[in-house]
Amino acid sequence: xxxxxxxxxxxxxxxxxxxxxxxxxxxxxxxxxxxxxxxxxxxxxxxxxxxxxxxxxxxxxxxxxxxxxxxxxxxxxxxxxxxxxxxxxxxxxxxxxxxxxxxxxxxxxxxxx
Amino acid sequence: xxxxxxxxxxxxxxxxxxxxxxxxxxxxxxxxxxxxxxxxxxxxxxxxxxxxxxxxxxxxxxxxxxxxxxxxxxxxxxxxxxxxxxxxxxxxxxxxxxxxxxxxxxxxxxxx
Numbered sequence: 001x002x003x004x005x006x007x008x009x010x011x012x013x014x015x016x017x018x019x020x021x022x023x024x025x026x027x028x029x030x031x032x033x034x035x036x037x038x039x040x041x042x043x044x045x046x047x048x049x050x051x052x053x054x055x056x057x058x059x060x061x062x063x064x065x066x067x068x069x070x071x072x073x074x075x076x077x078x079x080x081x082x083x084x085x086x087x088x089x090x091x092x093x094x095x096x097x098x099x100x101x102x103x104x105x106x107x108x109x110x111x112x113x
Numbered sequence: 114x115x116x117x118x119x120x121x122x123x124x125x126x127x128x129x130x131x132x133x134x135x136x137x138x139x140x141x142x143x144x145x146x147x148x149x150x151x152x153x154x155x156x157x158x159x160x161x162x163x164x165x166x167x168x169x170x171x172x173x174x175x176x177x178x179x180x181x182x183x184x185x186x187x188x189x190x191x192x193x194x195x196x197x198x199x200x201x202x203x204x205x206x207x208x209x210x211x212x213x214x215x216x217x218x219x220x221x222x223x224x225x
Contacts, residue, residue, distance in 0.1 A: 004156070034210065040215040043157070045207065056211045094196050099206050099213050101149070104156025 006092050008103035012071050018080040022106045023069070025074070032075050033095075033102065035065060038088040046090075049075060050098070061086075082104030082112045116140065117205050123220040132190040134219045136203030139184065146176055146186045147204040151218065157202055162189075193223045 001006070003025045013019050025032045032045040046065070047057035051072035060067070068074040079086055089109050093102040118137045126132050136146065145164040149157035163170045163179045165187065170177050175190040190197050200218040207214045 033142070035215075043202070043215040045212045048212050056125060056207075061213075095155070098211055100162055101159045101161065102149075102157070102213055106154070106156050 002093055004103050004105035005095055006022075006090075006108050008108060009106065009111045010111075012111045012113065013082055015084055016081045018078065019082055019110060021077045021079075021090055021092075023075045023092030023105060025092070026103055029094035029096055029103070030072070031095045031098050032069060033093045034075070035091040036076075036088050036095065037091065037107075038085075039080055042062075043091065050099075052053075077090070078109075084112050086087070086110060087112045117203060117214060117216045119201075119203050119216040119219045121219070123222060125222045125224065126193055128194060128223055128225050132149055132193045132197065132221055132223070134188040134201050134221065136186040136188065136211075136216060138186075138205060142184075144204045145180060147208065147213065148175075148178075148186075148188050149202040149204060149215075151202055153202045157215075162212055172192075185186065187213060190191050190221075195223045197225050199222060 001099045007022045021111045030045050030051050032049040037043045045059040047067055048055045049069045052069050089107040091104050091107045093104045108113045117138045147162045148160045151157045161177045163177045174191045178187045200220050202218040203216040204213045
């Protein structure tokens with residue numbers, strides 16, 4: 001069984017540019033989550049999808065961040081325009097049961113210069 | 114505010130000893146707690162989930178306890194090995210139970 005895959009693994013962009021991160025969850029997992037770890041800090045929740053619906057987006061920093069999950073399969077997280085403080089590792093996770101036993105991808109390291 | 118706290122200092126132990134990591138919570142009563150392992154450059158990996166009505170749960174060399182009186186969960190690795198060196202994260206359910214909130218993690222080093 002394939003795990004959670006994220007693309008790209010690394011992204012280096014300049015301030016003001018746009019970046020789109022992609023996450024493919026484990027097949028059959030209705031729950032999909034985005035998290036972020038900024039240097040030296042704990043992993044912070046960004047948002048949660050159940051199928052194609054946003055269940056909770058209370059962790060999204062601001063309106064420069066847009067997450068979608070078309071058709072309830074893969075998800076994208078777009079940052080537009082990127083700022084320096086957006087740098088960090090963005091993790092995607094999925095689960096069968098809401099909030100329990102999350103399976104994580106290896107993350108996307110985003111560097112905004 | 115609802116908090117989950119882990120010892121931020123790294124834990125160094127000798128191979129073969131038991132490692133014990135602590136997770137404390139304040140201002141709420143979680144229905145369950147989870148423990149994850151994270152290696153550098155990788156995402157967290159789920160290890161164990163313990164519910165509030167369970168005192169203890171085991172999986173191979175791993176053991177987790179949940180003490181609702183002390184508001185604490187302990188995570189034990191018996192017969193530790195250098196391969197157990199990693200960061201261990203404690204996690205609780207968020208408001209409404211829809212999201213998982215992670216602690217800062219404790220770094221474990223097992224010396225051969």
